[in-house]
Amino acid sequence: MILRVSALFVFCLFVMPLCGFNCSRTDVVTLTPWLAPVVWEGTFNPDLLDSIYQQQDISVAATVFAVGKYIMFLKNFLETAEEYFFVGFKVHIYVFTDRPDEVPQVKMAPGRQLTVLPVPSSNRWQEISARRMELIQKLIEERLQGHGKYIFCLDVDSKFHGRWGTESLGGLVAVIHPAFFFFFKRSNFPYERRPQSRAYVAEEEGDFYYCGGAFGGSLEEVLLLAKTCRSNFEADAKEGIEAAWQEESHLNRYMWINKPSKVLSPEYLWQDFKSRNSEIHIIRFSGVVKNYAEIRPN
Ligand code: UD2
Numbered sequence: 001m002i003l004r005v006s007a008l009f010v011f012c013l014f015v016m017p018l019c020g021f022n023c024s025r026t027d028v029v030t031l032t033p034w035l036a037p038v039v040w041e042g043t044f045n046p047d048l049l050d051s052i053y054q055q056q057d058i059s060v061a062a063t064v065f066a067v068g069k070y071i072m073f074l075k076n077f078l079e080t081a082e083e084y085f086f087v088g089f090k091v092h093i094y095v096f097t098d099r100p101d102e103v104p105q106v107k108m109a110p111g112r113q114l115t116v117l118p119v120p121s122s123n124r125w126q127e128i129s130a131r132r133m134e135l136i137q138k139l140i141e142e143r144l145q146g147h148g149k150y151i152f153c154l155d156v157d158s159k160f161h162g163r164w165g166t167e168s169l170g171g172l173v174a175v176i177h178p179a180f181f182f183f184f185k186r187s188n189f190p191y192e193r194r195p196q197s198r199a200y201v202a203e204e205e206g207d208f209y210y211c212g213g214a215f216g217g218s219l220e221e222v223l224l225l226a227k228t229c230r231s232n233f234e235a236d237a238k239e240g241i242e243a244a245w246q247e248e249s250h251l252n253r254y255m256w257i258n259k260p261s262k263v264l265s266p267e268y269l270w271q272d273f274k275s276r277n278s279e280i281h282i283i284r285f286s287g288v289v290k291n292y293a294e295i296r297p298n
Contacts, residue, residue: 058148067122094114170217181265
């Protein structure tokens with residue numbers, strides 16, 4: 001018995017740190033009440049995870065919308081994705097834009113590719129953000145099913161600063177919104193609060209407040225999410241309701257009912273204007289500072 005306890009002690013103290021595994025994140029929540037991991041720096045071994053997924057020969061799709069003036073963010077997004085997003089894996093980035101001629105040429109490593117998909121321009125920024133679910137649904141149904149396994153849907157006005165890799169893979173993956181994690185009570189989360197909307201989340205409901213700017217998972221799970229959010233959004237629109245934060249509100253409602261199997265910490269979508277909280281040991285992806293009045297159609 002004493003021998004077994006000492007072996008475990010030696011394993012935890014010496015072997016696990018050597019493998020890069022660190023159980024010392026007691027400062028943040030690392031497991032949800034429904035037993036989904038919450039991914040933070042220091043909670044996973046990147047080399048071990050990569051070697052597991054290398055054997056499965058996975059490929060990862062990513063969608064990004066660059067409509068109107070938002071095309072200006074695309075170069076930085078693509079260049080930094082090349083540096084940090086699933087490096088060493090097959091990656092296919094789908095750019096939805098109304099300005100295909102302005103898509104920058106970015107040199108991509110072997111196994112990585114980009115496809116440009118034209119979309120109409122829009123006079124309402126809310127519509128651009130909202131239509132993303134419909135286009136993601138169509139992309140998965142018409143092009144992706146049977147090709148690859150995972151997909152992430154990301155905001156273009158962002159850039160990568162650190163590894164975003166296999167640790168983020170899961171069935172249904174949500175990212176905690178950086179503005180509503182520290183010092184915020186659940187009752188203050190900006191969920192849609194009108195019961196008439198299909199995005200409604202009641203006062204006593206909700207887990208985390210998740211970002212509309214980054215989510216993903218398996219193709220099957222993201223297809224279900226996109227279909228549901230799209231149809232709820234459209235049904236609301238027929239009744240003259242637009243949820244407080246468009247598809248982000250519908251996403252939050254969806255994630256409340258269908259719990260994500262993996263939750264990514266705000267390291268996976270920080271905001272450049274925010275000062276870094278001590279719990280944030282690394283910023284992997286962040287939204288750049290932008291002047292809404294200058295770049296949105298209205
Ligand atoms: C938040 C969310 C965003 C979305 C929105 C609600 C984060 C970090 N951001 O960001 O995902 O849920 O609230 O509507 O969670 N876009 C264009 N052209 C436009 C306008 C938007 O291409 O003229 C695309 C672009 O990919 C952009 C995304 O839509 O990244 C979201 O728009 P936003 O960044 O203006 O929304 P924002 O900052 O309010």
